Amino acid sequence: xxxxxxxxxxxxxxxxxxxxxxxxxxxxxxxxxxxxxxxxxxxxxxxxxxxxxxxxxxxxxxxxxxxxxxxxxxxxxxxxxxxxxxxxxxxxxxxxxxxxxxxxxxxxxxxxxxxxxxxxxxxxxxxxxxxxxxxxxxxxxxxxxxxxxxxxxxxxxxxxxxxxxxxxxxxxxxxxxxxxxxxxxxxxxxxxxxxxxxxxxxxxxxxxxxxxxxxxxxxxxxxxxxxxxxxxxxxxxxxxxxxxxxxxxxxxxx
Amino acid sequence: xxxxxxxxxxxxxxxxxxxxxxxxxxxxxxxxxxxxxxxxxxxxxxxxxxxxxxxxxxxxxxxxxxxxxxxxxxxxxxxxxxxxxxxxxxxxxxxxxxxxxxxxxxxxxxxxxxxxxxxxxxxxxxxxxxxxxxxxxxxxxxxxxxxxxxxxxxxxxxxxxxxxxxxxxxxxxxxxxxxxxxxxxxxxxxxxxxxxxxxxxxxxxxxxxxxxxxxxxxxxxxxxxxxxxxxxxxxxxxxxxxxxxxxxxxxxxxxxxxxxxxxxxxxxxxxxxxxxxxxxxxxxxxxxxxxxxxxxxxxxxxxxxxxxxxxxxxxxxxxxxxxxxxxxxxxxxxxxxxxxxxxxxxxxxxxxxxxxxxxxxxxxxxxxxxxxxxxxxxxxxxxxxxxxxxxxxxxxxxxxxxxxxxxxxxxxxxxxxxxxxxxxxxxxxxxxxxxxxxxxxxxxxxxxxxxxxxxxxxxxx
Numbered sequence: 166x167x168x169x170x171x172x173x174x175x176x177x178x179x180x181x182x183x184x185x186x187x188x189x190x191x192x193x194x195x196x197x198x199x200x201x202x203x204x205x206x207x208x209x210x211x212x213x214x215x216x217x218x219x220x221x222x223x224x225x226x227x228x229x230x231x232x233x234x235x236x237x238x239x240x241x242x243x244x245x246x247x248x249x250x251x252x253x254x255x256x257x258x259x260x261x262x263x264x265x266x267x268x269x270x271x272x273x274x275x276x277x278x279x280x281x282x283x284x285x286x287x288x289x290x291x292x293x294x295x296x297x298x299x300x301x302x303x304x305x306x307x308x309x310x311x312x313x314x315x316x317x318x319x320x321x322x323x324x325x326x327x328x329x330x331x332x333x334x335x336x337x338x339x340x341x342x343x344x345x346x347x348x349x350x351x352x353x354x355x356x357x358x359x360x361x362x363x364x365x366x367x368x369x370x371x372x373x374x375x376x377x378x379x380x381x382x383x384x385x386x387x388x389x390x391x392x393x394x395x396x397x398x399x400x401x402x403x404x405x406x407x408x409x410x411x412x413x414x415x416x417x418x419x
Numbered sequence: 420x421x422x423x424x425x426x427x428x429x430x431x432x433x434x435x436x437x438x439x440x441x442x443x444x445x446x447x448x449x450x451x452x453x454x455x456x457x458x459x460x461x462x463x464x465x466x467x468x469x470x471x472x473x474x475x476x477x478x479x480x481x482x483x484x485x486x487x488x489x490x491x492x493x494x495x496x497x498x499x500x501x502x503x504x505x506x507x508x509x510x511x512x513x514x515x516x517x518x519x520x521x522x523x524x525x526x527x528x529x530x531x532x533x534x535x536x537x538x539x540x541x542x543x544x545x546x547x548x549x550x551x552x553x554x555x556x557x558x559x560x561x562x563x564x565x566x567x568x569x570x571x572x573x574x575x576x577x578x579x580x581x582x583x584x585x586x587x588x589x590x591x592x593x594x595x596x597x598x599x600x601x602x603x604x605x606x607x608x609x610x611x612x613x614x615x616x617x618x619x620x621x622x623x624x625x626x627x628x629x630x631x632x633x634x635x636x637x638x639x640x641x642x643x644x645x646x647x648x649x650x651x652x653x654x655x656x657x658x659x660x661x662x663x664x665x666x667x668x669x670x671x672x673x674x675x676x677x678x679x680x681x682x683x684x685x686x687x688x689x690x691x692x693x694x695x696x697x698x699x700x701x702x703x704x705x706x707x708x709x710x711x712x713x714x715x716x717x718x719x720x721x722x723x724x725x726x727x728x729x730x731x732x733x734x735x736x737x738x739x740x741x742x743x744x745x746x747x748x749x750x751x752x753x754x755x756x757x758x759x760x761x762x763x764x765x766x767x768x769x770x771x772x773x774x775x776x777x778x779x780x781x782x783x784x785x786x787x788x789x790x791x792x793x794x795x796x797x798x799x800x801x802x803x804x805x806x807x808x809x810x811x812x813x814x815x816x817x818x819x820x821x822x823x824x825x826x827x828x829x830x831x832x833x834x835x836x837x838x839x840x841x842x843x844x845x846x847x848x849x850x851x852x853x854x855x856x857x858x859x860x861x862x863x864x865x866x867x868x869x870x871x872x873x874x875x876x877x878x879x880x
Contacts (some may be wrong), residue, residue, distance in 0.1 A: 205508070218757035218820075218824050219824075220820055221820070241823070241829075242820060242824055243823040243824075243826050243827055243828050243829070243832075244827055245824075246823070246824055247826045248597055251824075252824050254821065254824075257821065258817045258818050258821045259814070259818075260818055260822070260835070260836065261823070261839055261843060262838065262839025262840035262841070262843040263836070263838065263842070268835070271827065271831075271835060272822075272825040272826055272827065275825075275826045275827055275831065276825075276826045307839070324700070324825065328825070328826070339716050368532040373469035406687055
């Protein structure tokens with residue numbers, strides 16, 4: 166059976182406030198695959214994730230992106246979400262006054278359409294919360310308001326589990342997590358690994374990849390993918406550092 | 420601004436209502452003072468940036484409302500706006516509706532009447548309970564200090580409410596008073612409600628009040644109709660009163676109102692004003708803490724759209740030591756709407772150990788909307804804790820992006836952010852029905868339908 170491309174990025178150039186950050190990214194992600202995108206701070210990883218989700222500050226100056234063969238760049242952020250894309254934010258924003266419970270119900274209702282039977286939804290939610298070791302009182306708190314780093318990341322994973330995206334972009338979901346939380350979050354990600362979905366993990370540490378095994382690892386440097394390989398590449402990076410793996414661009418990104 | 424009120428207008432109104440001489444004299448005295456006071460203009464501090472110049476009282480019809488019919492159940496033909504409000508309350512202690520289209524209706528729990536509670540329209544109170552309502556209608560310290568529009572209401576009130584809670588009576592279920600002005604005739608029309616609430620010592624009660632008009636304007640006829648109201652509230656020692664005001668008008672309407680609440684020793688006043696529409700809504704909310712231990716919590720939520728203008732002035736008056744006042748006012752504005760909030764904290768020399776807090780936040784959903792916030796502190800005591808803060812700013816685009824990345828449209832995302840912004844105020848108000856009502860009003864205003872009625876229901880808290 167031919168592999169099915171979910172995401173195809175071709176020669177993507179992106180500028181923020183007139184400054185070019187991405188300088189020609191090429192990447193294809195097929196159904197059933199987990200890709201890890203690694204690189205230093207400032208290498209362009211988060212820019213890529215925000216661009217894919219359509220953040221208005223990120224201006225595509227060149228290149229193309231296809232999602233299921235459709236021109237992604239023509240879609241608004243909410244259309245991308247409804248088409249099955251999901252971004253777990255590195256820094257999720259607080260929405261004071263909006264409870265987690267209401268927020269989840271509103272977004273899930275919007276995605277699944279029609280009426281959301283409260284009873285079934287509650288049951289599903291409770292199960293997912295138990296899996297992620299999230300306490301009930303979480304639901305009546307305001308979204309991300311006064312949350313610890315770990316709580317924010319768990320809420321991102323909880324939403325992902327409810328929305329069941331076909332393409333999940335996880336931006337530094339491992340940062341700020343202790344080892345127990347990391348394991349819990351990784352389990353949450355693993356349950357999403359199915360033959361018809363794909364995951365793009367953005368991280369600068371190997372440790373997440375001990376729990377979520379990627380099919381492909383890409384190293385980003387200076388706004389480009391400079392090296393790709395299998396999961397061994399992540400281990401090499403951990404052992405030898407970015408300078409040795411991508412020597413031609415060492416230091417230039419910072 | 421309009422011209423004089425003829426003496427005959429007052430006399431005709433009073434005679435049609437068969438009023439006693441003391442009340443006619445009171446109306447005429449108010450008329451005299453009204454005529455002496457200059458018309459307010461946008462240059463007056465209290466009226467800055469208002470649309471008062473566009474209000475023409477010349478030839479305005481002072482409508483007459485029929486006496487309420489007493490029934491045991493709420494009738495089916497109530498105005499839609501009031502029915503929509505009523506559905507947020509399972510049970511009430513009493514319901515009074517005065518509508519220019521469907522007439523007057525009163526439903527009142529007989530057991531409460533037996534306990535000495537009075538709940539009726541103001542004219543019935545004048546006839547049957549003059550001893551209790553007269554002190555409010557004829558204040559001992561005269562009318563000289565009162566504002567032009569309060570005097571107008573005193574001279575010409577053509578509807579109103581009297582609620583009296585005797586000593587020692589505690590009433591959990593709220594009373595509900597609705598007014599509807601649905602005249603579409605070319606000649607402007609006015610309703611002037613006068614509300615008197617007296618809670619004697621050691622009592623408690625809640626009142627919901629919703630004046631409004633949701634007329635559909637056809638054929639370009641846009642009468643500048645007016646609701647000019649005065650609410651006079653007295654809370655006796657160790658008593659508690661909750662007061663919810665919901666203002667929802669079509670965009671031809673002027674609402675000019677003053678409410679004045681006196682709070683006695685160890686008593687508490689808790690009030691929330693929701694303003695959701697109108698050409699010009701101008702409201703002065705004054706609380707006077709008259710004795711030690713008195714507390715007032717005043718909350719306000721305003722959602723403006725189109726070219727609506729809002730002007731809320733609050734006065735936190737501390738006239739005794741050891742008194743506490745809190746004001747939290749939040750305003751969200753779209754389109755070309757505008758708001759001016761002026762918050763006065765007035766602490767008399769005697770009012771030591773005052774605690775006064777004032778917060779006003781404004782959220783601008785459109786670059787054309789405008790909000791101003793003006794705190795004014797008049798503090799004569801020296802041992803006072805007073806804090807105030809104001810912000811004016813646009814919606815955080817990162818919040819909108821976050822919500823849109825979860826599949827909400829821009830409009831849905833803004834609605835959720837606005838509801839959250841308001842919720843932080845409304846959930847402090849202890850009459851919970853205000854929450855679902857607000858959700859409905861916000862949804863209806865933002866996209867013309869009700870979708871977020873369950874916004875405040877957090878299952879499994």
